Amino acid sequence: METILTINNLDKKFGRVHAVNNVTFDIKKGNVYGILGPNGSGKSTTLGIILNVVNATSGNYSWFGGNMETHDALKKVGAIIERPNFYPYMSAYENLKLVCKIKGAPIEKIDEKLALVDLLDRKDSKFKTFSLGMKQRLAIASALLNDPEILILDEPTNGLDPQGIRQIRDIIRHIASLGTTILLASHLLDEVEKVCTHVVVLRKGVVLYTGTVNGMISNEGFFELQANDNLKLQNILMQHNAVDKIEENEGKLMVYLKAPLEAAELNRHLVGHNIYLNHLVKRQYSLEEQFLQLTSPSK
Known part of the structure; x- marks a missing residue:
């Protein structure tokens, strides 16, 4: 199975805080991975490092077998690591059209991705009229415009009501069924158990478990x-x-x-x-x- 991402002995210190401590794991193509841990466990820092927005103290990572530079590899990655940030007075379509220009993605992709996140009927609505759940779904559509090989999500259901959480879960499952590898960080056990095939458990920056979700819950009972x-x-x-x-x-x-x-x-x-x-x-x-x-x- 093709390896999308390899992380080796990744370390990050912020002064006295050891945010990421010797983290090692692989992401294989076609699976849904959850980085699970309490708040402050190093999930977001780990994602920041592999997306090249946070510098590691030591250790290394490589995308797609290390056959390309990080800058080029990230063109094949879709990511949402902050709250959705679009122009409030522009429509969903107009915002995604701008993203297409930035990413060099074909404008023809917009309707396809809006349909994927169930927002096609709101394509002409201004972003400021969207609920938090709709904003998150638009952000997912935006991250998918370049047809990435892996989609990275940081706390994708944070702040959503139960209906919004279910919608995001259904979308993640659907995206995964289309063959896109997914890596999401969450502190919600239910979220990981319901959508992920594999899990990496972190506590205070240290990996406590890495493997399949079924492997984690299988035991003598x-x-x-x-x-x-x-x-x-x-x-x-x-x-x-x-x-x-x-x-x-x-x-x-x-x-x-x-x-x-x-x-x-x-x-x-x-x-x-x-x-x-x-x-x-x-x-x-x-x-x-x-x-x-x-x-x-x-x-």
Whole structure:
């Protein structure tokens, strides 16, 4: 699979603040990547470096296999890293026509991109009349005018209402389905889980996880159990070699695993010790639970 972007040991310090700390990851063509982390984790700084608007302290990155200079490579990149900024008294079409002149993109692309973000019927409306969600969608259309190989978005749903968030998510999915690689930075777990195939988790500039979203949430999971005699149940469970730890919550035992264990196998084991459950549910950790574990200050 073609590599769009390679980042190696990227470092950025602002005085005593280590904003980006030895960050390394690759972006492969055709995937949707999320850089996920709390505010102040280094997401925007990382994007600023690869877009050549922030100078790295050390480390390096290369676009498209390093076969072209950054200036030329960025012509194949579409990016929105700040709030949409267009001329308020010009229409959507007029604003995009100006962008086409700056980017050297054909004007014929304007209607196509406006349709893609569901703004074609508002092409003649002035930018100042647009809602925040519409402004963000126009910015996405603007970033797509040169048919970039990768689209970079920094907090694309920030400040939007639920309807606006859903519209942006649907647009991102659609753009990805057309073959465009996407890299977005977000502190919203739901956003990343619903639109991304891969995730890079940052905390205080340090990469805590890089890989697929499914890989992050796949785990041995845990059981939620209850029996008439929870104390006896707990004692038997602690003797099982797949059990890591047990916690009690509202009369139920949360049984955390360190090795694979299926519900049927566990049930047979307990019946063999004359324990009959009146509640058994096997759960997987959500992306939120995994994220909170990774980014916990105690880690």
